Amino acid sequence: MTLLSxxxxxxxxxxxxxxxxxxxxTIITHGMPWPKNKEMAQQVEADIRAAGAIPATIAVMDSxxxxxxxxxxxxxxxxxxxxxxxxxxxxxxxxxxGRTGATTVAATxxxxxxxxxxxxxxxxxGGVHRGAEHSFDISADLQELAQTRVxxxxxxxxxxxxxxxxxxxxxxxGVPVIAYSQDALPAFWSRDSGLKAPLRMDQxxxxxxxxxxxxxxxxxGGQLVANPIPAVDxxxxxxxxxxxxxxxxxxxxxxxxxxxVTPFLxxxxxELTQGASLAANIALVRNNARLAAExxxxxx
Ligand code: PSU
Numbered sequence: 001m002t003l004l005s006x007x008x009x010x011x012x013x014x015x016x017x018x019x020x021x022x023x024x025x026t027i028i029t030h031g032m033p034w035p036k037n038k039e040m041a042q043q044v045e046a047d048i049r050a051a052g053a054i055p056a057t058i059a060v061m062d063s064x065x066x067x068x069x070x071x072x073x074x075x076x077x078x079x080x081x082x083x084x085x086x087x088x089x090x091x092x093x094x095x096x097x098g099r100t101g102a103t104t105v106a107a108t109x110x111x112x113x114x115x116x117x118x119x120x121x122x123x124x125x126g127g128v129h130r131g132a133e134h135s136f137d138i139s140a141d142l143q144e145l146a147q148t149r150v151x152x153x154x155x156x157x158x159x160x161x162x163x164x165x166x167x168x169x170x171x172x173x174g175v176p177v178i179a180y181s182q183d184a185l186p187a188f189w190s191r192d193s194g195l196k197a198p199l200r201m202d203q204x205x206x207x208x209x210x211x212x213x214x215x216x217x218x219x220x221g222g223q224l225v226a227n228p229i230p231a232v233d234x235x236x237x238x239x240x241x242x243x244x245x246x247x248x249x250x251x252x253x254x255x256x257x258x259x260x261v262t263p264f265l266x267x268x269x270x271e272l273t274q275g276a277s278l279a280a281n282i283a284l285v286r287n288n289a290r291l292a293a294e295x296x297x298x299x300x
Contacts, residue, residue, distance in 0.1 A: 003095070019119075022108055022111075022112035023056065024108040028040070038075060038078035065114070104141065106139075119153070121291070122285070124158040125158075129160075129162065145221060151208075151211045156193065158266075178199040208298035243269055
């Protein structure tokens with residue numbers, strides 16, 4: 001049995017050199033409730049096709065890394081909320097033990113790179129959690145961006161995080177943080193974090209060119225393209241701020257830690273916004289998928 005299993009469509013796209021966009025699966029199992037999670041995954045795949053690229057949703061099932069999921073596999077995964085949340089540390093263990101695992105940004109980057117896929121769309125990357133000076137909770141996504149050559153399109157890092165510290169760590173790690181078509185770093189559900197992004201680019205073709213340039217320079221690591229949520233879909237940061245504070249206090253009081261923190265906060269903010277955060281989350285992932293498809297087309 002081969003380690004990587006491609007759907008026939010993706011196998012053909014690889015041989016023909018067609019543009020492919022990788023998609024992660026933790027957002028499906030741990031980021032959104034059933035059945036919206038499955039609808040989102042299907043919709044995002046359709047968006048990528050409409051933009052002229054081939055979607056490749058990545059997950060671990062039956063001791064294989066699946067590059068592209070069948071409708072039945074996607075359906076099964078979306079109803080497996082206890083799937084492992086896989087990052088660099090546990091990817092091999094899930095494969096060795098046959099457990100079903102959803103890939104985070106970090107694990108999806110590893111799998112995409114092995115499959116020769118250079119562009120990946122997600123919602124928001126993990127980063128430095130608030131209070132990290134005490135908890136040391138820093139997402140493995142940041143290290144992965146520093147070492148694996150995949151361009152990741154996200155709406156920045158999630159607003160539940162400490163964004164200034166996240167930017168500092170990315171700078172230390174040598175990861176280019178490129179805001180798309182604006183100067184400000186986006187803040188996931190909102191367009192503007194109040195922080196200036198280190199870099200700005202306005203053309204997908206130039207983002208593709210800088211991806212290539214890093215390889216020519218022999219630099220490891222990818223790029224983070226921070227794509228703001230469309231204005232019509234954004235939630236005001238001022239409305240979210242107190243709700244994020246409430247959710248963070250609850251997480252602390254309930255002793256939520258490690259991999260549990262982000263899913264807990266996303267779920268609580270979904271409840272506190274009466275579902276508005278989920279609608280925004282879906283809109284921003286779709287927006288990221290469309291931009292990722294344009295970058296993949298420029299690279300193909
Ligand atoms: N984007 C979303 N929702 C999510 C995620 C991204 O819109 O749930 C997932 C990604 O898989 C990312 C993970 O890698 O959240 C970050 O988790 P942590 O903070 O535990 O590293």
